Amino acid sequence: MNNTLNATACSEDLRLSFASTRLEFILMGWIFPAQFCIGVLGSIINLSVLLSKNMRNRANDLLSGIAFADIGYLLCLLPQSLAIHEFFATSVFFRTVYFASKMHLNGLINWFLAMAMWLIFAVTIERLHGIRSPLRSRMYWNRQTMVMLFLVVITATGLLTAYHHFAFDCSTFVRMACDRAKQILIHVCVDVTKAWPHNSSNLTNPHSVFFKNLIRFSSVFSAFIVGVIPITAVACLNIALIYQLHKRKAQPLIRGESKWRRDVTLLLRQERRITVIVVTIVTSYTLTQGLPAIVYLWQLFNQDTRIETIFFLNNITCLCNSLMITGKASNLFLYCMCSKNFRNEILLMLQKLLPRNIVRKLPRRYLPVVTIESDAEDIRLTSVRRQTASDYR
Structure with a gap:
């Protein structure tokens, strides 16, 4: 419902900036570009290494899917960062395109986040199985199984986050200064589940009660299925993975013929290396995405509409989002820090x-x-x- 309307009232003070707070202006306008470059370049390098012939295994395939999701997430955030700067904020063409796609970009952002979180869950389970049964874990899965798993994750998370594309009604107004010297597009979005405030056109919310309840249920259900449950499960599995890693490390070498013992030792060492990488990446994701999930739930159930509370939540959200972006941008450094084979492949x-x-x-x-x-x-x-x-x- 993106409509372009001509507003009759003029405005001397046209607010062109897309930043709601000064903190958002700094984080998204100036810090995010560096995070974006490091994150996208790092994810591309990660993909090049993880998908190379010498590095192919089930865990690395899942980590590659996470890298794809991270690239998509960062690309969808780029227009929001560009909109902070005056050059783009004052461009009628940019504002027109950005307003038309803003709500759908938000839906894609949440889709990529959900996709990455459930792939993290899958790779944690795979590593827990791998550290318990090293010989079976070396069996590379067939293409059908791999494709089916990725299709299920992509489709399920897409359906769970699809409500973001319909959660707001947005309209674009042409506002002009009183001296008629300039005009600008102003974008207004209202929550479809609530009464429409500041309604100068005397429009009423046209959506049915069923649709409003569906959006409300979808937002709460998605918050738990995409955020709370997988993050909690991943944290618990990660603890179990660390325990199994220490337990495996403490086990003595298998008795038997020298060459067999050597081969098994090499296998166990390789399994430990892969598991250490996964534990590091999973811990990073849990820490950097857990806090934003808590803040999102706070916003979802918050009933305080005071300006001070909204301003505080906006700043907290900006900080949490920046933390999450930093976590995604640091994956390359985590891989290089934990894996000598990974560094060799890059070299x-x-x-x-x-x-x-x-x-x-x-x-x-x-x-x-x-x-x-x-x-x-x-x-x-x-x-x-x-x-x-x-x-x-």
């Missing part, structure tokens, strides 16, 4: 991209040393020789 990628004369001059410590590969039925350790200057002559 291999850089060596392929850099000119050979630069690669020859790289110190030996920046060259990959060893990678571990495994397939469905046997485990093998393959040494990757150092790619020194002689490799490129």
